[in-house]
Every structure is written in C-alpha cells, then in structure tokens.
Amino acid sequence: MQSRLMLNTFNKLKNKKNNSMTTYNKPVRSVVLGIGSYLPEKIVTNDDLAKIVDTSDEWIRERSGIHQRHIAADDEITSDLAIKAAKRAIKDAGIDGTKIDLIVLATSTPDNTFPATATKVQAALGITDGVAFDVQAVCSGFVFALNTADAMIRCGQANKALVIGAETFSRILDWKDRSTCVLFGDGAGAVVLGAQEGEGTNNDRGILAAKMRSDGKHYDKLYVDGGPSSTQTVGYLRMQGPEVFKHAVKNISSVVLETLDLVHMPISQVDWFVPHQANKRILDGAAKKLKLTRDQVVVTVDRHGNTSAASVPLALDEAVKDGRIKPNDVVLLEAMGGGFTWGAVLLRW
Numbered sequence: 001m002q003s004r005l006m007l008n009t010f011n012k013l014k015n016k017k018n019n020s021m022t023t024y025n026k027p028v029r030s031v032v033l034g035i036g037s038y039l040p041e042k043i044v045t046n047d048d049l050a051k052i053v054d055t056s057d058e059w060i061r062e063r064s065g066i067h068q069r070h071i072a073a074d075d076e077i078t079s080d081l082a083i084k085a086a087k088r089a090i091k092d093a094g095i096d097g098t099k100i101d102l103i104v105l106a107t108s109t110p111d112n113t114f115p116a117t118a119t120k121v122q123a124a125l126g127i128t129d130g131v132a133f134d135v136q137a138v139c140s141g142f143v144f145a146l147n148t149a150d151a152m153i154r155c156g157q158a159n160k161a162l163v164i165g166a167e168t169f170s171r172i173l174d175w176k177d178r179s180t181c182v183l184f185g186d187g188a189g190a191v192v193l194g195a196q197e198g199e200g201t202n203n204d205r206g207i208l209a210a211k212m213r214s215d216g217k218h219y220d221k222l223y224v225d226g227g228p229s230s231t232q233t234v235g236y237l238r239m240q241g242p243e244v245f246k247h248a249v250k251n252i253s254s255v256v257l258e259t260l261d262l263v264h265m266p267i268s269q270v271d272w273f274v275p276h277q278a279n280k281r282i283l284d285g286a287a288k289k290l291k292l293t294r295d296q297v298v299v300t301v302d303r304h305g306n307t308s309a310a311s312v313p314l315a316l317d318e319a320v321k322d323g324r325i326k327p328n329d330v331v332l333l334e335a336m337g338g339g340f341t342w343g344a345v346l347l348r349w
C-alpha cells in the first residue's frame with residue numbers, strides 16, 4: 001500500500017537530463033538494463049589455505065560449503081574490479097555509458113578512506129555528469145545501494161544508474177585467523193538501472209519493493225578492528241561466527257517476508273532467490289524457512305566464498321548469463337552483514 005502511494009506521488013515527476021525534459025505520466029520503475037561481473041584470476045583452494053593455517057578442505061566445506069575463492073592480484077585494487085564489472089554491465093545494457101547520471105558503489109574495502117571509490121569509477125568511465133558516491137553496509141551493501149538508486153530514480157533525481165558491489169576483502173583478513181580467513185573472497189558485480197514507465201502493478205518489470213534494516217547493538221559481532229578515527233589503521237575483520245549465524249537465518253527470512261508483504265506478493269510467485277553468499281548452511285536454512293526449493297536458490301558460495309557486497313550481483317550475473325533467470329521472472333535478492341544490517345529487494349527481471 002505504502003509503495004503504491006509512493007509510486008502515484010511520483011507519477012508526474014519530471015526528469016531533466018541533457019537539457020531534455022522527460023515527463024512520466026505513469027509510475028516510474030527502475031528496470032535492470034544490463035549486468036556484469038568480474039572475478040580476479042587467482043583461485044585459492046581450501047587445500048592452499050591448509051598450508052598457511054591449521055584447517056582442512058573437509059572442515060571448510062562442511063561448515064561453510066566453500067571449495068575455493070578468488071583473490072585479487074597484488075596490483076589489483078577495488079576500483080579495478082569495479083571498473084571491469086561496470087564496463088561489462090554497460091556493454092550488456094547496450095547504452096552509452098557516459099549517459100549514466102548516478103553511480104552507487106557498495107564496498108567496505110575502498111581504495112582510500114576517501115574520496116569515494118565510486119568517483120574513481122566515474123572518471124574511468126569518462127562520466128562528467130551526475131553524481132557518484134559509496135555506500136557502506138558491509139555484506140548488505142549491494143542491496144542497500146540498489147534500494148538507494150531505485151529511490152533516486154523514482155523521485156526523478158536520476159535516469160540511468162550504475163549500481164556496483166566491489167570488494168577486496170582479502171586485504172582486511174587476518175591470514176593467521178583460521179576462523180575468518182577461510183570464508184571470504186574478492187570480486188565485483190554491477191547492474192545498470194534505467195527509469196521506465198510501468199503500470200504500478202506487480203506485473204511491471206523493474207524493482208517492485210525493497211526493505212532495509214539495521215540494528216547497531218550487534219556492532220561488535222562482526223567488525224574490523226581498525227579505522228581512521230579510532231586507530232589510524234585499516235584493521236582486520238573480527239567475527240563472532242556462531243553469533244552471526246544465529247541471527248542470519250531469522251533476519252533474512254523476516255526481511256524477505258516483509259518485502260513481499262509491501263506489495264502483497266505471495267512467496268509462491270517468486271521464481272528465483274539470489275541470497276548473499278555467506279555460508280551454504282545459512283542459504284539452506286533461509287530457503288527452508290521460506291519454503292523455497294533448492295532449484296530456486298542461486299548458489300555461488302562454493303566457488304566465490306563470501307565476497308561481501310559483491311556476492312549478490314556476482315550470483316545474479318551468473319544466473320542471468322547461464323539462462324536460468326529470464327525476462328519477466330520474479331527475483332528476490334537478500335543480504336545480511338555487519339552492523340548488523342540486512343535487507344531485500346524484489347524485482348521483475
């Protein structure tokens with residue numbers, strides 16, 4: 001109901017771009033025009049890790065479902081990954097990239113403390129119009145960035161948006177801590193969103209509903225023990241794994257149902273579930289609670305590990321490129337991460 005009212009409010013918004021005015025007479029939707037991703041070449045297997053910490057392939061597979069992860073080369077930084085994914089998404093969209101007037105980049109591993117890594121991507125793409133900024137919501141980053149871009153598109157502040165999740169988590173891992181270093185990987189994924197008129201119903205293509213949540217009382221359950229203000233260092237990732245696990249399935253399931261509820265869509269109408277790839281056991285637990293079948297769940301955690309903000313667009317890209325997700329399919333994205341933060345986005349492809 002709430003989102004329907006919002007759509008009606010935005011019916012008559014005008015969008016100014018390149019000195020031309022677009023008048024929308026119907027509700028505006030953010031439709032995915034293209035998608036792309038990038039994984040660093042170097043693959044690190046569980047057996048490779050067993051050579052540097054006291055662990056085993058068996059333990060990692062059993063507890064997390066991870067078999068391998070990609071790790072950025074020494075001379076590769078987050079913006080390099082983001083730019084490669086962004087270029088692939090723009091090519092897939094078949095648009096002139098310089099027409100993008102909004103870049104929202106989700107990362108917890110920016111090139112520098114500031115400026116935003118998004119501005120580096122903007123410059124590399126030759127874009128001089130519009131705005132670029134980063135969003136920091138750890139593993140929920142891409143879902144938060146997508147929701148932010150959608151809101152800006154629907155209220156007429158942007159016409160074509162590039163939404164990126166890009167991480168080099170390998171740089172903030174304590175490679176002596178076996179309880180964390182085996183779980184994460186590097187990568188990037190991106191989508192191009194475009195404003196299009198819809199009918200204001202669930203049959204529209206584009207983003208249909210979204211919900212973001214956070215609860216800062218869990219700050220110290222998953223955090224990095226450094227920062228410019230506190231220690232003047234970058235720090236390493238620290239995690240109370242079982243505590244995170246305990247909250248993950250519950251938070252994911254509830255935010256998914258709340259998002260569907262916003263547009264009165266039963267879960268039976270969802271074709272594909274593309275969850276944040278943290279741990280296979282969390283994915284299985286959430287899917288079971290939501291009564292989704294195994295076939296509906298897109299899984300990449302086995303090959304990518306947890307790539308934080310990059311994991312959802314990486315998984316989405318894989319399922320689109322291999323033909324599973326087709327135009328008009330209903331896709332449900334969700335994520336949970338440090339903070340805690342969590343959220344979901346419902347869209348029609």
Ligand code: ACO
Pocket residue numbers: 054055056059060063064139178179180182222239240241242243244245248276277278279282306336337338
């Ligand atoms: N290899 C071998 N043994 C290990 C390793 C390892 N890599 N890591 C920990 N262990 C040991 C521990 O020391 C402990 O040993 P002990 O019993 O002698 O003390 C034992 O294994 C069990 O440790 P637990 O932490 O209780 O293991 P658990 O079954 O909870 O699995 C894991 C740990 C995989 C981290 C799990 O808790 C988890 O997945 N939590 C969610 C964390 C997560 O996904 N975070 C990502 C970010 S948040 C998000 O995206 C949702």
